[in-house]
Amino acid sequence: xxxxxxxxxxxxxxxxxxxxxxxxxxxxxxxxxxxxxxxxxxxxxxxxxxxxxxxxxxxxxxxxxxxxxxxxxxxxxxxxxxxxxxxxxxxxxxxxxxxxxxxxxxxxxxxxxxxxxxxxxxxxxxxxxxxxxxxxxxxxxxxxxxxxxxxxxxxxxxxxxxxxxxxxxxxxxxxxxxxxxxxxxxxxxxxxxxxxxx
Amino acid sequence: xxxxxxxxxxxxxxxxxxxxxxxxxxxxxxxxxxxxxxxxxxxxxxxxxxxxxxxxxxxxxxxxxxxxxxxxxxxxxxxxxxxxxxxxxxxxxxxxxxxxxxxxxxxxxxxxxxxxxxxxxxxxxxxxxxxxxxxxxxxxxxxxxxxxxxxxxxxxxxxxxxxxxxxxxxxxxxxxxxxxxxxxxxxxxxxxxxxxxx
DNA sequence: GCCGAAAAAGAACGGTCGTGCTATAACTGG
DNA sequence: CCAGTTATAGCACGACCGTTCTTTTTCGGC
Numbered sequence: 001x002x003x004x005x006x007x008x009x010x011x012x013x014x015x016x017x018x019x020x021x022x023x024x025x026x027x028x029x030x031x032x033x034x035x036x037x038x039x040x041x042x043x044x045x046x047x048x049x050x051x052x053x054x055x056x057x058x059x060x061x062x063x064x065x066x067x068x069x070x071x072x073x074x075x076x077x078x079x080x081x082x083x084x085x086x087x088x089x090x091x092x093x094x095x096x097x098x099x100x101x102x103x104x105x106x107x108x109x110x111x112x113x114x115x116x117x118x119x120x121x122x123x124x125x126x127x128x129x130x131x132x133x134x135x136x137x138x139x140x141x142x143x144x145x146x147x148x149x150x151x152x153x154x155x156x157x158x159x160x161x162x163x164x165x166x167x168x169x170x171x172x173x174x175x176x177x178x179x180x181x182x183x184x185x186x187x188x189x190x191x192x193x194x195x196x197x198x
Numbered sequence: 199x200x201x202x203x204x205x206x207x208x209x210x211x212x213x214x215x216x217x218x219x220x221x222x223x224x225x226x227x228x229x230x231x232x233x234x235x236x237x238x239x240x241x242x243x244x245x246x247x248x249x250x251x252x253x254x255x256x257x258x259x260x261x262x263x264x265x266x267x268x269x270x271x272x273x274x275x276x277x278x279x280x281x282x283x284x285x286x287x288x289x290x291x292x293x294x295x296x297x298x299x300x301x302x303x304x305x306x307x308x309x310x311x312x313x314x315x316x317x318x319x320x321x322x323x324x325x326x327x328x329x330x331x332x333x334x335x336x337x338x339x340x341x342x343x344x345x346x347x348x349x350x351x352x353x354x355x356x357x358x359x360x361x362x363x364x365x366x367x368x369x370x371x372x373x374x375x376x377x378x379x380x381x382x383x384x385x386x387x388x389x390x391x392x393x394x395x396x
Numbered sequence: 397g398c399c400g401a402a403a404a405a406g407a408a409c410g411g412t413c414g415t416g417c418t419a420t421a422a423c424t425g426g
Numbered sequence: 427c428c429a430g431t432t433a434t435a436g437c438a439c440g441a442c443c444g445t446t447c448t449t450t451t452t453c454g455g456c
Binding site: 099114122154171181 | 218219220221223224297298299303304306307308309310311312317320321324325352355356358359360362363365366367369370371379382383386387390
Binding site: 238 | 424
């Protein structure tokens with residue numbers, strides 16, 4: 001890896017942390033430059049524009065997300081077990097983020113009314129994530145762990161809801177019970193998905 | 199109401215809409231001035247600082263929230279019925295917001311790592327809202343609609359999760375099924391709260 | 397260790413930010 | 427309708443924004 005690539009990676013790592021705290025829009029080049037010890041123009045030489053940097057931040061975050069959340073799940077048994085791993089890995093991911101929690105969650109409400117390529121990239125990532133959950137839930141159905149008429153996309157919607165609530169409770173409200181609550185709620189939807197529908 | 203108070207209200211109404219779109223921090227005085235047809239300094243004369251304006255925006259939003267969500271619920275029968283009204287009124291509230299959806303949701307992820315009086319005010323509002331839900335759920339327990347061992351705060355956590363997911367699905371993903379999904383998920387937690395625990 | 401290439405710094409650009417101060421315009425009670 | 431207050435505009439401030447261009451420093455192959 002050349003010197004330039006190393007610097008570029010270092011910038012992206014810093015930028016990801018900053019963006020999680022103050023948002024992709026709130027983050028500024030000057031702020032980022034001082035955090036990385038570079039000059040504004042020195043930093044800027046690595047990216048075509050702030051928008052391009054924002055997209056690269058999302059790509060960088062996505063790669064780490066795959067490593068830390070998706071891959072561990074794919075190594076575990078299919079079906080309900082994999083869903084549990086996915087959920088637990090997400091909680092760990094969100095809590096491990098130095099500050100600002102999961103960037104995707106923060107970006108979701110920041111960009112939901114800001115059309116453009118950054119928003120488009122985020123929407124793709126979020127749809128991929130929901131599809132991943134739905135696929136695993138579908139496997140749980142076909143393997144008989146979940147009831148036959150369970151809607152995997154509905155399950156994905158509800159599981160995703162719990163990740164959003166966890167971030168809200170832990171980061172905004174600083175609720176020490178946030179993780180416990182998330183686990184209890186997750187157990188509830190798993191149990192409910194296993195019971196014959198009523 | 200004097201002329202100044204009228205202008206002040208008009209500013210707050212505009213500012214609330216702008217803040218819901220671009221965030222309480224992303225919103226700028228200049229932007230707001232042109233939206234209201236005032237000069238920057240003319241607008242500024244009504245507020246001590248941008249931070250004070252942000253707090254007033256929250257107060258203004260809270261008042262409207264009480265009118266449109268809390269009051270209709272308090273007019274309906276206690277217990278489960280009131281919970282349903284609360285949830286439906288919230289969905290209507292979020293969808294009716296011209297653009298940007300519910301400001302509290304947007305502000306929650308924007309401010310979760312920005313200490314200060316604005317964040318403090320938001321946290322108070324969110325805790326009040328969760329407490330309101332928990333209180334109504336507690337009534338449902340004591341009136342026998344929900345099972346005895348139901349944890350009202352856990353119920354509030356889960357219902358709140360569904361509101362967050364709805365905003366995500368409808369505003370970011372533009373999912374036409376967002377409202378239907380929210381209703382189905384809400385029915386599920388209501389049903390589950392009524393069944394004897396397992 | 398030189399030399400071309402790559403990386404970073406410096407300086408500057410027009411623009412906008414939040415925020416004061418001062419002057420003018422618009423209201424409103426007598 | 428006038429006086430006094432209140433509301434709004436104008437202008438300026440230093441700071442920082444994203445971005446570009448030019449110059450200097452640093453790197454890596456020979």
